[in-house]
Amino acid sequence: MKRAFAFFFVFALLAGLIGGVSWFQFVFKPQMIKGFIAKMAPPPQAVSVVEAKTETWVPQLPAIGTFKPYKGIDVAPQVGGIVTTLNFDSGQEVAQGAVLLTIDDSTEQADLKSGLATMKNADLALRRQQQLISGGNTSRATVDQAQATRDTAAASVERSKAIIAQKTLQAPFPGRLGIRKVDIGQYVSPGLALVTLTQLDPIYVDFPLPEQSLGAIQTGQAVEIRVDGQDTLFKGKVASVDARVSQDTRSVLVRAEVENGKKTLLPGMFANVAVLSGAPIETVTVPKTAVSYSLYGDSAFVVVPAPPKAEAGAAQAAEAGQPDLIVERRFLRTGQTRGDRIAVLDGIKAGERVVSEGQIKLQPNAHVVIDDRGGLQSRDPLPKQ
The missing domain is CATH 1.10.287.470 (Helix hairpin bin)
Structure with missing residues (x-):
């Protein structure tokens, strides 16, 4: 009897010990670790910020256009024959009435x-x-x-x-000649293009605008044009608007006339066109890098003071020598872009600080510290070969 009681006592003692260790290992310890982790606040993220500011912008109608010659022809003979004289070179500037070539x-x-x-x-x-x-x-x-x-x-x-x-071919108007396609002694047939003649100053630029913009476009409006590879801002005016709207694209063709005194603009060049279509207005703008685009809408992170209850973030910010700050995600209604800035029609006020770099690692209400050293660094120019 005593041996059975002792055996039962030892068994109960071992079962209790094993149960206690299991409860500590699989219940108490995970809860303790989970609570410890929950109390730990992530360190503030370092971000670069800029202030939203108010700028005076003139409303614009942006478009993509192509330069067209003010006057341009293919010089071709009306009758055939052997070329006896050539009085021009490729790329030469000629006056009106200048004799280009003669045929026997x-x-x-x-x-x-x-x-x-x-x-x-x-x-x-x-x-x-x-x-x-x-x-x-x-x-x-x-x-x-x-x-x-x-x-x-x-x-x-x-x-x-x-x-x-x-049989004497003359320039019908002043302009620049293209590449010569004829030599002395060559037989030319009627209608064969021998060289192009183009008047470059002024020059036209043709561009389409959606039919919704017809009410905002009229002849005489100012036009600003930029081209790839040139820093010059070219200015012109709307010369004419097509009399019909394309059924395929629902757009209307507009032609602007641009001064080209230095003759750096050539027919066929690509043009970024902006038609000035209204009085200047005050607009809140931010850098384009501050705006995140997604299927759910455009948004930006705005830096604001953290609420008083965020003690952990306040302690870490105090250690960094900065005030305790968090970010709010704001959904925006954006407008036009000018250079590296974009207009914000709703969602951000002038003077508010927005995150311009580091958004990819942020979540709403995350603690942040401002890194004044942020900013994209320009690359050193590559050595010329």
């Missing part, structure tokens, strides 16, 4: 001399018949026949002169 006209010159002789003889015959009819010695029909012969000879002479004139 020896045959036409011979025809002209023959025609002049025929016309002289016909003219003498006509005068003789006019003298005879005044004395009643010839019929009116004979005089009319002489008149017709003389007119035919004169027409032949004019035709020869016209063909000779067509």
Whole structure:
């Protein structure tokens, strides 16, 4: 009996010991660790911030355009023949009326001399018949026949002169020549393009605008244009608006005229166009890097003071020598962009500080510290080869 009681006592003692160790290991200890972790606040994130500011912006209608020549043609002969003289080089500036080239006209010159002789003889015959009819010695029909012969000879002479004139190609307007496609001694056929002639100052830029913008566009409006590879801001004005809207794109074609005194703008170049379409207005702007874009809308993180109850964050911020700050996620209604800044129509007020770098590691209400050393560093220029 005593042995059974002792065995039961030892068994109960071991079961209690094992149960206590298991409860401590699998219940109490995980809860203790979980509570300890919950009380630990993550360290504040270092971010770069900028203040939203108010700028005066003129409303603009942005568009993508292409430069078109003010005047531009392919210089081509009306008649064929052998090129005898060339008076231009590729890329040359020429004045209106400048002789570009001549085509061999020896045959036409011979025809002209023959025609002049025929016309002289016909003219003498006509005068003789006019003298005879005044004395009643010839019929009116004979005089009319002489008149017709003389007119035919004169027409032949004019035709020869016209063909000779067509074999001298002149610049119909001042401009710049393109690449020459002809050489002396080459036979050219009628209509063959020999060189391009383009008037570059002024120059046109054509660009489409959506039909919703028709009410805001009119001739004479100022236009600002930028092109890739040039820092110059080119200015012009709306010259004309197309009389119809494209059924495929629901856009209307607009043409602006731009001064091109230095002739750095060439037909076919890509153009970033902005039509100034209203009076200047006050607009709140932030850097484009401060705005995050997603399917749920545009947003930005705004730095605000932390509430008093955030003791852990306050302690860590105090250690860093900065006030305790947190971030709020604000959903925005954005507008147009100008350079590296974007207009905020709703969601941020002027003077509020927004995070410009470091948003990817932030969550709403996260504690932050401001790192004044932030900012993208420009790369050193690569050495030229």
